[in-house]
Amino acid sequence: MKPPERNTSAAELSCEVCGLMPEPHxxxxxxANVAVMLPIELLVHALVVETHLPYVAKVLVLTLTATVLVIWVAEPSAARMLRSWLHAPALSHRRKLGAAPALWRARTVLRDEPGSLQRLTRALARTGTNILSIHVHPVADGVLDEFVLSAPGHLGERALLDALHDGGGTRSHVWHTTALAMADGQTRALSLAARIADAPDELPLAVAELLRARVLSPADAAxxxxxxxxxxxxxxxWHGPITFVRPGEPFxxxxxxxAHRLAELAETLAHRPAVPSQWRTPN
Known part of the structure; x- marks a missing residue:
């Protein structure tokens, strides 16, 4: 038997762990409770008032009946029938977030010929994707273009890969990213060079941060x-070979x-004689 489809609002807002909906306003x-309870209250009162019970009995019957109907019928019915209306503000906010532009990093190999980049940008423009930054790296069979893209929220990885392919790109890859990707590699390298100048032993961590990679131990590298x-x-x-790995994203x-220039800087500073204290510039 095919399971019933979930309500749209429940599917969008319910907790992935416990399945509960957020508390409505x-x-x-x-x-919602008044809209559901009012017809029930009127019907119960109309039925009880016409009876020939004593006044106290009528009050007790009305109280007990209304309480039971509110707990077992009215509130669950309101939560179920008016669910979309109850959670409309949260749904609207969530859909706005879902439609907001998302940042992606993308790499693709293009032919090294006039017009190749133009074809790619047109293919991305057809999907509403904007190129925020681009870096070009010459490779053996063309040029490797690395982009930071701002794409509509509904676009996924498959749609971006199709756009890159339609624009003439090959061996394409895309990854979710953040605004930190807007800091270009040269700026990051200079910042990390200043860090290494202060502490050359931090070379492995600095290079890993620069490349967004993981440092492998000698045993793992082998x-x-x-x-x-x-x-x-x-x-x-002084460290021996340092190995970095970044699965799915070639360097x-x-x-x-x-990375090699940072290593040269660290090695130069590590072997530089210490400056005598009397020659140091006072703070």
Whole structure:
């Protein structure tokens, strides 16, 4: 037997863990309860008033009957029948959030010829996607373009990959990202260079932050056989080779060059003689 489909508002707002809906606004909940209880109260009063029971008995019957009907009938019916209206403000807010532009990072390989980037931007424009930043990296069979994209909230990974493919891109990948991606690689590299200048031993952590990668221990690095460009080794004199991995996102030549330059900076500073205290500039 096919299970019944869930109510739209319940599907959008119910908790993924417990399945409960959020508490509706008190004013809406009160109006919904009044709308459901009023016909029941009128019907019960009409039936009881016409009876020949004593006054006290009528009051007791009305009180008990109305209480039971409110608890077992009115409130559950109001929550069920008027669910969409009760949660309309929360639903509206959630749908606005869902339609808000989302940030994505994207990489694709284009032919190194005039008009290739124009075709790609047109394909993205047809989906309402805006290019916020672009970095171009020469590769063996063309150019690797790296974008930060602002796409409509309803667009998913599949739609963006299709747009990149329609625009002539190959070996495309997209990832969700945040506004931090708007800080270009050069700015991040300079900030981390200042960090390494103060503490050269933080090289592994600084490079991992720069590349958004994970540092592998020597034992784990020895187990990796096929990296498809997702493994990067940086030689150092005092640390030995440092290996970084970023599954599903190959390192670009520019990223590799920045990481090696940071390693050279750390090595130079680590072997520089300490400055005598009398030569230091006072604070």
């Amino acid at each position: 008190k004013a809406r909940l009160t109006l 187990l990796v056989k096929h990296d498809a460009g997702t493994l990067l080794k940086i030689p150092t004199a 670009t030549p520019a990223e590799s060059a920045r």
